[in-house]
Amino acid sequence: MKSGKQRKAEIKQSRLARIAKHNREINPFKGPVPEWAIPVNAAEVVYHSMFLDIPLFYVDKEFACKDCGKIEIWTARQQKWWYEVAKGNFETTAVRCRQCRDKRKAKRDAQKKHMEEISNESY
Ligand SMILES: [Zn+2]
Structure with missing residues (x-):
């Protein structure tokens, strides 16, 4: 059973990954904007x-x-x-x-x- 704290950290991680992916799409060569x-x-x-x-x-x-x-x-x-x-x-x-x-x-x-x-x- 995962603690709420762990779950929160996982949600935060996946959100950050999504933002990073989005940034790569709008600016593919220079990393996150x-x-x-x-x-x-x-x-x-x-x-x-x-x-x-x-x-x-x-x-x-x-x-x-x-x-x-x-x-x-x-x-x-x-x-x-x-x-x-x-x-x-x-x-x-x-x-x-x-x-x-x-x-x-x-x-x-x-x-x-x-x-x-x-x-x-x-x-
Ligand atoms: Zn100097």
Whole structure:
């Protein structure tokens, strides 16, 4: 005799399996589509590889920062912005966490300022 708790778990399992199957049917190549996934506007994205398999949706992606190794989430919204507004190549992905990006930007700005100061001094 099964307990009510076990039965409940079984019902939950079969429901999850049904949802997963449904998601596979609407998006057969990319696995389950979460409710918060953002549709890709394929007309707006820039890519060079003919063989690139463009997904139907952006989903949050986890990545390890190239500089500090921190695990950061690249959100679906940020991806849409990067590929469709900033026109980042579709073959590129986020490689640095926000902190390291800010650090690099600050360094670049400082260098630029420094260069400007040097060129001003020569007059
Ligand atoms: Zn980092």
